[in-house]
Amino acid sequence: MNINNLVRENIKSLSPYSSARDEFKEASSDTIFMDANENPFDSGLNRYPDPKQSLVKKALSELKGMPSSQILLGNGSDEVLDLIFRVFCEPKQDAVITLPPTYGMYKVLANTNDVATVEVPLSESFQPNVNEILRAQDERTKLLLLCSPNNPTANSFEVVKVEKLIREFKGIVVIDEAYIDFSDQESWIGRLAEFPNLIVTQTLSKAYGLAGIRLGICYASLEIISILDKVKPPYNVNQLTQDVALSALKNQEKTNLEIQRIISERNKMINNLSLVKVIEKSYPSDANFLLVKVDDADKRYQELLEKGIVVRNRTKQIMCSNCLRLTIGSEQENNRLIKVLNELK
Numbered sequence: 001m002n003i004n005n006l007v008r009e010n011i012k013s014l015s016p017y018s019s020a021r022d023e024f025k026e027a028s029s030d031t032i033f034m035d036a037n038e039n040p041f042d043s044g045l046n047r048y049p050d051p052k053q054s055l056v057k058k059a060l061s062e063l064k065g066m067p068s069s070q071i072l073l074g075n076g077s078d079e080v081l082d083l084i085f086r087v088f089c090e091p092k093q094d095a096v097i098t099l100p101p102t103y104g105m106y107k108v109l110a111n112t113n114d115v116a117t118v119e120v121p122l123s124e125s126f127q128p129n130v131n132e133i134l135r136a137q138d139e140r141t142k143l144l145l146l147c148s149p150n151n152p153t154a155n156s157f158e159v160v161k162v163e164k165l166i167r168e169f170k171g172i173v174v175i176d177e178a179y180i181d182f183s184d185q186e187s188w189i190g191r192l193a194e195f196p197n198l199i200v201t202q203t204l205s206k207a208y209g210l211a212g213i214r215l216g217i218c219y220a221s222l223e224i225i226s227i228l229d230k231v232k233p234p235y236n237v238n239q240l241t242q243d244v245a246l247s248a249l250k251n252q253e254k255t256n257l258e259i260q261r262i263i264s265e266r267n268k269m270i271n272n273l274s275l276v277k278v279i280e281k282s283y284p285s286d287a288n289f290l291l292v293k294v295d296d297a298d299k300r301y302q303e304l305l306e307k308g309i310v311v312r313n314r315t316k317q318i319m320c321s322n323c324l325r326l327t328i329g330s331e332q333e334n335n336r337l338i339k340v341l342n343e344l345k
Contacts, residue, residue, distance in 0.1 A: 001197050003223050006142055006171060008090050011231065019051050019234040049239035056242050059249040060217065066189060072225050075236050077178060077203045077216030082109055083228050084199060084218075088142045088172055089115040096143040097136055099128055101317040103151045103176065116140070121318055126153040126283070128161050134168055142171045149179040152314045152325045154285035156185045166195045172224075174199045181207035181259050182266070183286035189219045196221055206288055207259050208248050213241040262288050266328045272338045279341070280322075289327045297322040300344065307340045 004012065020036035027033075039046045057068040074080035089096065091114035098106045099122050110117045118141060120133045133144065144165060148157040166173045175188050177200055189200045199220040205211035215237065218228065248255065266285060273282045273292060278300055281293040294300045297315035301324060304311055312325040328334065 001170075003172075003196060003221070003227075006088050006197075007227055008087065011087050011227065014230050016230040016232075017234055019048070021048055021051050022234070045239055047239075048235050049237065049242055051234045053237050053242055056215075056237075056245050056249070059246055063249060063252065064187075064189060064219070066192075066219055067222075069222050070192070070219055070225055072218040072220070072228050072232065073237050074216040074218065074232070075241075076205070076214040077176065077201050078105055078109070079236060080201050080216040080218045080228075081105070081174070081176075082113070083231055084143065084172070084174060085109050085113040085115060086231055087227055089113055091115060093140065094142045095138075095140045096145060097133060097141055098145050099133070099147075099150075101126075101150075101152055101314070101320050102145070102147045103178075106145045106147075122150075122153070124319075126150065126155050126319075128157055128165065130161050130164050133165060137170060144169050144171060144173045145176065146173065147176040147178070148185075149177075149183050149286040151179070151287070152289075152291050152312070152317065152320065152323070154179075154283060154287040154289055154291050156183050156286045159185070162188070166198055169197070172197050172199060174201065176201050178203045178206055179287035181255075182263060182288050185286065192219060192221060196223070199224060204245055204248065208255050209258065210244065210248060213244050215241055215245050262328050265331060265334055266290065269326070269328060269334055269338070272334075273341075276338070276341045278344050289325055291320070291323055291325055293321075293323050295322065297324055300324065303344055304337075304340060309337055309340060 024035060033047065036048055038048065053073045056073060057071045060071055061068045072080065074083065095116035095118050096110055097118045097120060100119050101122065107117050118136050120129055120136050123129050146157060146162065148162065149155060177187055180187050180202060187200065188198065192198055192200065199218060202217045204213065204215045269290060270282055273279050278294050279292050280295060283291045297313050301311060301313040314320040314323045314325050
């Protein structure tokens, strides 16, 4: 596959913005910076951040076994996804395929970029309908967006199905792995070398507990990353975010411990929910949340709210009638939820 054939024509000829820090990289302790119109009084944050986020990428490279040149960082995964839309999808002309029920931001980004959305619903077991997806593609469909583990269904897609889609889809396949740390399934970043049309996105928001710093990660071929870098804002990841991210990545032991605690609480929650009368079904989960089917989602959502517990009502999404999405909280929070659910009549 020639990736360049999928890129928008105006992006191919685009000259990326060259920031002051791109033009000059060497510095010593007595270097005087008078190139970027910065405030000279040292506050620790008076200088622009590293536009390449080199230290964070180096830490990710060592952790994931992926060259830094195949990593792009964004202001949350949403910015990364937006960059992908802007590079590959021509407004008013191209389309993307999504698999509802799934992450709602995909459709928002498509609408924002004036790109059509072709929806191919998941099967009853919340798996991709591979043949229907492949039949739905045409010369306009540039992106196929897969969320695995999926939000809001919490399950991972079967490897054989995803592999067939990557091999036979004629555009770019984006696998959103925001919840991969809670799954036994291997990340697809280990197979990037096999598939030139594959992009994998991850985040520090979930497993690392850093939703507040907004750091999204994109792994892809050197060719794709080079193209995305052309349209990336020069200072899209601020210094505070880079500092906090680097600190977290250097303390993987803490993250691993918290992941195991969340998985343990998830398993306990599944067992406890099976005894709750208002819950009809709890779906399998590879994420840090559960999708549960209740007798009346609107009613139970409101009752929980009145008890000071906020969950997500997903009943209006396709195939999620009367379903609530429950994030796995602390042990105390989970126990409180179960107690309140058992009190509902």
